Amino acid sequence: MLLIGPFLPFVAPPSSMSPSFEHTRPPCETDCYPLTLGTVKRKPIRLSVPLIVVACEEPVMSVKVAVVYYSSTGAVHQLAQAVAEGAEKAGAEVRLRRVPELAPDAAIDANPAWRAHVDATAGVEVAALDDLEWADAYALGSPTRFGNVAAQLKQFVDTTGGLWQRGVMADKPATAFTSAHNLHGGNESTLLALYNTFHHWGSVIVSPGFTDPAVYAAGGNPYGTAHPAANGAPGEEVLAAARYQGTRLATIAKRLKGLAVD
Ligand SMILES: Cc1cc2nc3c(=O)[nH]c(=O)nc-3n(C[C@H](O)[C@H](O)[C@H](O)COP(=O)(O)O)c2cc1C
Numbered sequence: 001m002l003l004i005g006p007f008l009p010f011v012a013p014p015s016s017m018s019p020s021f022e023h024t025r026p027p028c029e030t031d032c033y034p035l036t037l038g039t040v041k042r043k044p045i046r047l048s049v050p051l052i053v054v055a056c057e058e059p060v061m062s063v064k065v066a067v068v069y070y071s072s073t074g075a076v077h078q079l080a081q082a083v084a085e086g087a088e089k090a091g092a093e094v095r096l097r098r099v100p101e102l103a104p105d106a107a108i109d110a111n112p113a114w115r116a117h118v119d120a121t122a123g124v125e126v127a128a129l130d131d132l133e134w135a136d137a138y139a140l141g142s143p144t145r146f147g148n149v150a151a152q153l154k155q156f157v158d159t160t161g162g163l164w165q166r167g168v169m170a171d172k173p174a175t176a177f178t179s180a181h182n183l184h185g186g187n188e189s190t191l192l193a194l195y196n197t198f199h200h201w202g203s204v205i206v207s208p209g210f211t212d213p214a215v216y217a218a219g220g221n222p223y224g225t226a227h228p229a230a231n232g233a234p235g236e237e238v239l240a241a242a243r244y245q246g247t248r249l250a251t252i253a254k255r256l257k258g259l260a261v262d
Contacts, residue, residue, distance in 0.1 A: 063253040065092040065246070066131045069141035070099045070152040073113040075179035075229045076141045077121060082239040083139045083177060083225070086246025091262075092253070095135065097127035099156040127156055132163055137253035138174040138203065139246060140194050143229075147186030149193050157197050170202030173252045175245055179227040179234075183219075187226035195223075206252050214244040 065087040071077035077098070084096045101108070101118060108114045132138065142153040149157075163169060176194035180186045191207075198205050208215045209222045218225060218241030225242040227234045234242075254261050 061259070063092045063136040063250055063257060063259065064134055065094045065137045065139065065250055065253065066127075066135035067094060067096045067139045067141070067246070068099060068127045068131065068153075068156065069097075069177075070143065070150045070156075071121075071141070071179075072103075072117060072143060072150075073111070073229070074117045074120075075227050075234055076143050076177070077117065077124075078234045078239065079177045079179065079225055079227060079242045080139075080141045082234075082242035083141070083175075083246035083249075086243035086248075087137075087139070087250040088246075089243070090247045090250035090254070092137070092246075092250035095131050096124065097131050098124045099127045099152050102152050102155060129159060129163055132160060133168050135172070136257065137172055137206075137249050138169070138198075139177065139249055140174070140197075141177045142190060142194065144178055144180035144186040144190045147180075147189040149190055160201070164201055167202065169198075171256070172201075172203050173206040173249055173256060174198045174201070174203035175206045175208075175224060175249045177225040177242060177245060179229050181229045183228040183230070185228070187221065187228070188223050191221075191223040191226065204252075204256065206249050208241070208245050208248060211248065212244050214241045217241065 065084075067080050067084045067087070069076050069080040071080070080096060080098075084094045087094050098121060103114075108118055140153065140157075142150045145151065160169070176191050176198075178187050178190045178194075180190065195205055195207075207223050208225070210216065210220070214237075215222065217237045219228075219238075221241075225238060225245050227238045251261055
């Protein structure tokens with residue numbers, strides 16, 4: 001929105017007018033910032049005096065959530081989609097991103113489910129550091145690897161040093177989800193390992209806790225949605241818990257930004 005002053009407050013310039021101006025944006029407590037403008041001579045405004053234009057940013061109405069995950073055989077991918085759906089349901093703009101596969105083709109080809117998943121998700125956009133810069137909130141997902149985070153996701157996380165130095169992830173809510181083959185095969189330790197990173201980023205950890213019946217129905221994991229893949233693909237109860245986790249993340253991100261929550 002453009003406001004022109006001091007002579008014509010609240011009047012927008014004609015669209016044909018293309019003033020040259022210098023844009024400097026000092027830190028500002030409001031969302032308005034001054035622009036210095038040249039002279040305006042076009043109709044219908046006949047003025048030849050310097051004007052001050054104040055550009056006001058559109059009020060922020062929603063939050064942006066980055067769902068970044070790795071998956072070999074699809075379980076974590078399905079959780080990631082459900083987390084994204086939940087965040088969208090809460091009004092968030094969502095980027096669903098997979099991290100790059102690092103394993104050689106020989107390893108992937110040795111497991112038909114792995115090969116099938118790699119091929120099926122080739123169209124999913126690959127995560128970039130810009131996604132973390134863009135987002136107001138993060139959901140990270142990884143399968144368990146010997147009770148820990150998969151190297152593929154860890155590799156991506158380990159490229160965030162520059163962002164960390166600039167505090168990009170600081171003060172933003174973050175959550176995590178996972179899948180191990182066994183119920184007690186390392187789900188919690190994988191989630192807690194991801195939360196180690198969030199502590200270093202200075203993020204605000206938003207675990208589900210026992211804040212919704214969906215958490216109990218999915219097995220009662222307060223650290224984050226976790227799917228024991230020995231049970232097959234994630235069922236509706238686990239997916240509902242993942243959706244709830246995404247909704248909760250987006251809702252808390254909104255609260256942290258001072259936005260209205262339904
Ligand atoms: C190298 C490797 C290590 C694994 N370590 C564990 C483990 O410690 N505990 C477990 O229950 N499952 C383990 N798994 C199984 C995966 O975590 C499990 O299949 C997971 O659901 C895969 O998720 P995805 O379908 O998204 O790839 C391991 C798998 C691989 C390939």
